[in-house]
Amino acid sequence: MAHQHGITRRDFIRWAVAAPIAASTLESFLPKLAGALQDAIKEYPIIWLQASTCSGCSVSVINTIHPSIKNVILEQVLPGHQLKLMYHGTLMAAAGELSLQAAREAAEKYRGKYVLVVEGAIPTKQNGIFGSLGEKEGKAISMLMWLDQLGRDAMATLAVGTCAAYGGLSAASPNPSGSKGVTDVYKMLNIATPVINIPGCPPHPDWFIGTVAKILLYGMPQPKELDDNGRLKLFYGRSIHSRCIYRDYLDLGIFASNFGQEGCLMELGCKGPFTNADCPVRLWNGSVNWCINAGGPCIGCTEPGFPDAHSPIYQRR
Ligand code: SF4
Ligand code: SF4
16 A cells, blocks of 8 residues: 555565566665655754764765665755754754753753664663763763763664664774673663664665654554564575575585685674565665675674674685
């Protein structure tokens, strides 16, 4: 059935699961998706908190192609449009205390109605002094304090990237800052706001845009739509290995023992059998290529425990 924005649930799911879709359908679908997102985003202010991050997740997400980030978010900040990306420390023109004031005001104005996007893990040791944003009366305001306030008052939280979802690189051993992912921090702080994880190092832009689109068009996911690690099954429902282009090599017992050699990459440490994501069918960089097709083993970047549980990265587990 077509929604008022003209997108059928079937078309959306086919796009989301990167299923083969006729070029003519895609051509009419993508502008509709961009338009629907613009309409829908008017109802949902976004506050984007960058914690302990390299900013790679932001860079990946703003490289979205279908629809472009301009369609999705940036056009909302043109004069005459209601500002909906209320705060993003890297993307917004304002800086320093002025930008942080925007985050505070948005959280106050849209209490209970905004989506909090968190990028990066959150340092928790020693009351979170290892990561701060701004200060109050001469004292640093920790990222932990920001998350406590912004997370508690949000309608939902999207943990973008493996650091925000599970701790990731920021929480790698020995983790002196006690960095943790959002779900663990919410447990620690008794925050009940629902969290959807969008892991990846970095996450594919479609995983972020698709998750946002799903929430805006059809509401929060039902528990059965998420896997045990809080990810949408639409994007993370199957292992890399299950759809890998090198499965034939594996079945024939042909393994690469050096980079550049023909064969399945298992001996070079490929974590595809233990990693869930749709990279083999979605591809990266505008559908140009992906890790294994470029000769690089999957390093399991979407999984809890990455990178420690997958180290040494280039050795067979
Ligand atoms: S390259 Fe990795 S994902 Fe592909 S078949 Fe071999 S082990 Fe599986
Ligand atoms: S193939 Fe593996 S390492 Fe590469 S982006 Fe996908 S999940 Fe991450």
